Amino acid sequence: MNRKKRVTIYDIAQKLNVTASTVSRALSNNGYVNETTRQLVLKIAAELNYKRNTLASNLRKGETKTIGVIVPRINQNFFANVIAGIEDSTYQKDYNLIICQSDELHEKEIKCVNTLINQHVDCIVISVSADSYNYDHLQNVIDQGIQLIQFDRVAEELETLKVINDNEQASFEAVCHLIEQGYKKIALLEGPQNLNIFRQRKSGYLKALRKFKIKVNNAYVVENAWTKELGAAATKKLLSLPDAPDAIFASTSDFSALGVLEVANDLHIKVPSQLGICGYSNEAFTEITSPSITTIDQFSVDMGKAIANLYFDEMEKAEASVTPKIISIKPKLIVRGSTIRRGLEENQEIKSQESR
Amino acid sequence: MNRKKRVTIYDIAQKLNVTASTVSRALSNNGYVNETTRQLVLKIAAELNYKRNTLASNLRKGETKTIGVIVPRINQNFFANVIAGIEDSTYQKDYNLIICQSDELHEKEIKCVNTLINQHVDCIVISVSADSYNYDHLQNVIDQGIQLIQFDRVAEELETLKVINDNEQASFEAVCHLIEQGYKKIALLEGPQNLNIFRQRKSGYLKALRKFKIKVNNAYVVENAWTKELGAAATKKLLSLPDAPDAIFASTSDFSALGVLEVANDLHIKVPSQLGICGYSNEAFTEITSPSITTIDQFSVDMGKAIANLYFDEMEKAEASVTPKIISIKPKLIVRGSTIRRGLEENQEIKSQESR
DNA sequence: TTGTATGCGTTATCAC
DNA sequence: GTGATAACGCATACAA
Numbered sequence: 001m002n003r004k005k006r007v008t009i010y011d012i013a014q015k016l017n018v019t020a021s022t023v024s025r026a027l028s029n030n031g032y033v034n035e036t037t038r039q040l041v042l043k044i045a046a047e048l049n050y051k052r053n054t055l056a057s058n059l060r061k062g063e064t065k066t067i068g069v070i071v072p073r074i075n076q077n078f079f080a081n082v083i084a085g086i087e088d089s090t091y092q093k094d095y096n097l098i099i100c101q102s103d104e105l106h107e108k109e110i111k112c113v114n115t116l117i118n119q120h121v122d123c124i125v126i127s128v129s130a131d132s133y134n135y136d137h138l139q140n141v142i143d144q145g146i147q148l149i150q151f152d153r154v155a156e157e158l159e160t161l162k163v164i165n166d167n168e169q170a171s172f173e174a175v176c177h178l179i180e181q182g183y184k185k186i187a188l189l190e191g192p193q194n195l196n197i198f199r200q201r202k203s204g205y206l207k208a209l210r211k212f213k214i215k216v217n218n219a220y221v222v223e224n225a226w227t228k229e230l231g232a233a234a235t236k237k238l239l240s241l242p243d244a245p246d247a248i249f250a251s252t253s254d255f256s257a258l259g260v261l262e263v264a265n266d267l268h269i270k271v272p273s274q275l276g277i278c279g280y281s282n283e284a285f286t287e288i289t290s291p292s293i294t295t296i297d298q299f300s301v302d303m304g305k306a307i308a309n310l311y312f313d314e315m316e317k318a319e320a321s322v323t324p325k326i327i328s329i330k331p332k333l334i335v336r337g338s339t340i341r342r343g344l345e346e347n348q349e350i351k352s353q354e355s356r
Numbered sequence: 357m358n359r360k361k362r363v364t365i366y367d368i369a370q371k372l373n374v375t376a377s378t379v380s381r382a383l384s385n386n387g388y389v390n391e392t393t394r395q396l397v398l399k400i401a402a403e404l405n406y407k408r409n410t411l412a413s414n415l416r417k418g419e420t421k422t423i424g425v426i427v428p429r430i431n432q433n434f435f436a437n438v439i440a441g442i443e444d445s446t447y448q449k450d451y452n453l454i455i456c457q458s459d460e461l462h463e464k465e466i467k468c469v470n471t472l473i474n475q476h477v478d479c480i481v482i483s484v485s486a487d488s489y490n491y492d493h494l495q496n497v498i499d500q501g502i503q504l505i506q507f508d509r510v511a512e513e514l515e516t517l518k519v520i521n522d523n524e525q526a527s528f529e530a531v532c533h534l535i536e537q538g539y540k541k542i543a544l545l546e547g548p549q550n551l552n553i554f555r556q557r558k559s560g561y562l563k564a565l566r567k568f569k570i571k572v573n574n575a576y577v578v579e580n581a582w583t584k585e586l587g588a589a590a591t592k593k594l595l596s597l598p599d600a601p602d603a604i605f606a607s608t609s610d611f612s613a614l615g616v617l618e619v620a621n622d623l624h625i626k627v628p629s630q631l632g633i634c635g636y637s638n639e640a641f642t643e644i645t646s647p648s649i650t651t652i653d654q655f656s657v658d659m660g661k662a663i664a665n666l667y668f669d670e671m672e673k674a675e676a677s678v679t680p681k682i683i684s685i686k687p688k689l690i691v692r693g694s695t696i697r698r699g700l701e702e703n704q705e706i707k708s709q710e711s712r
Numbered sequence: 713t714t715g716t717a718t719g720c721g722t723t724a725t726c727a728c
Numbered sequence: 729g730t731g732a733t734a735a736c737g738c739a740t741a742c743a744a
Binding site: 053055058064080087098100101114117118120145258285288289290301 | 362405407408409410411412414415420429430431433436437439440443447450452453454455456457464470471473474475476496499500501614618640641644645646657
Binding site for chain 3: 018019020021022025031032033034037056058059060061062
């Protein structure tokens, strides 16, 4: 590639017999410039197809108007949506996004963080990887004076801006719903407990059982049933127990719930009458399985927008907040075929009793 | 936010009583530096938590090791996967990615292009938006001496590097498959014909009909049936025709095919016996509908990797190729329940006769 | 209203 | 081997 020399403000200045500073002022619309010379500069700039060199401008100004985003997987629905949401809000303010994916690897996550620091991004938005075991690299971000915003999977001990879901409450409601549908032996597929979100979801599950005075059966709690395959395997085990569960809450993901459903179908176990299934995330496919899967919507795009807005709000304030703001978005239980066991009328009744 | 002053090479130089140039050489490992001083520099740099300012470095060097990617929608499976593929390959070479989404809007696409030019990215990777009506902005990229790579949806008339699917061939095979399954009246749901990919898919459809000497019925060709809703609406119309089709090829997307399936289910039309359905893209859900949907896999992640590698290959060459390289990835027909009408044995036979 | 001078942090090209 | 110096392109304090 022969990279041609680009047009600079000096080229424009020369053409007009003014200095670069005048051109700079005219183009960036700050400081006094004679309106006619300003128009002239704009005209020549357009003619020469001038493009401002953001690198130089940023170096000079010490800010990049760039936000770095680190997610475990770009092509996971939830994260793709959050990114889309962030992009939507930042685009309007002429901010750029640099996207990195950690591939769920702590080491790669550290490399991503360093890259973003080197790039002098103004803000780093991160959802930590599943195998993260310490947070020195995030502390480093703070030490460098870069705004840090954690979302969804967060290191709770770090005092940073956070945008999270109320996972505990959502789980609680999901399990209550199952109980209200008459399920009594509810199993939990849980995710890596070093991640806050999975701890919270478990805690919501326990809370619901406690509320209805149902004893916890440890055999019903399956660790690390994260993927469709693991969900399926866990289900096979659960269903072969002497006292098998009558409902499974796949708190890890809808993929896991899908694994449950497929095993149930294979074993000719009727869903929802014999087995209730609830997933997490409201992946698109949950609507079209048969039966459709009850799940929890996380408002991922809105979460992205909330992140961006949180950043802009924080920027407007002169100094950092003493206690960093935490925004909690309430997820919503989406009740579908896989858990509606009681007659619809009866069900409606329960709902209306509950809500107000 | 109080952005603290960062550590620079001068700070390190001062500590060691050497000059910045020595430090620079030591850190970037080029030019002669005494091994002991080099180690010393590295040590102090680590101690002070020095981070190179990529902005300054890039400005000086005139390259950014950054690739800009513009897609219509970040959170569409296909694009998210392509991005993940690009990221995977570029990460290994320490390249950064700046992601933009055009939201299918030509005007926003232009703004994205300009942003990336301003950022002095080394390469712009783009899949054009649905409503793009001219390509001056892309020509502009070339004029600025920035490498341009188009993928999937491309402006064919622009001589740039391209990574595409062989849409025509894939469509051809899909329709041939339908015909071999005994479907005779095959409808086509087509997308915006200003996009190359939809033109090609239509052409593959026509080619298959021609091969089997089936006359084209214009009533069977539905324009702009892109989304699930539009696919459903089109299906209702098609099925109410006096001479209704017995198969529908939703060349636009699997979402459209899903719309077809849902309408068929509602109308109690049996799939695949009464109606065959074929989609496009191999979205995750096509596997779990009932029946599962026959579709075409585009190897999206591989496509992303191919894009990155194409760029690196091109960079290694001293000059741009005379005729820009075009990489065509052969998509794969995934035959599933929605089109398997003949007995499996018979079907196998046809297949084996065909292939070799 | 415009010009002059300087610096952002790094790297490349000299000279020593 | 190391140091001095200029340059990347732009923005701004200050002088005119």
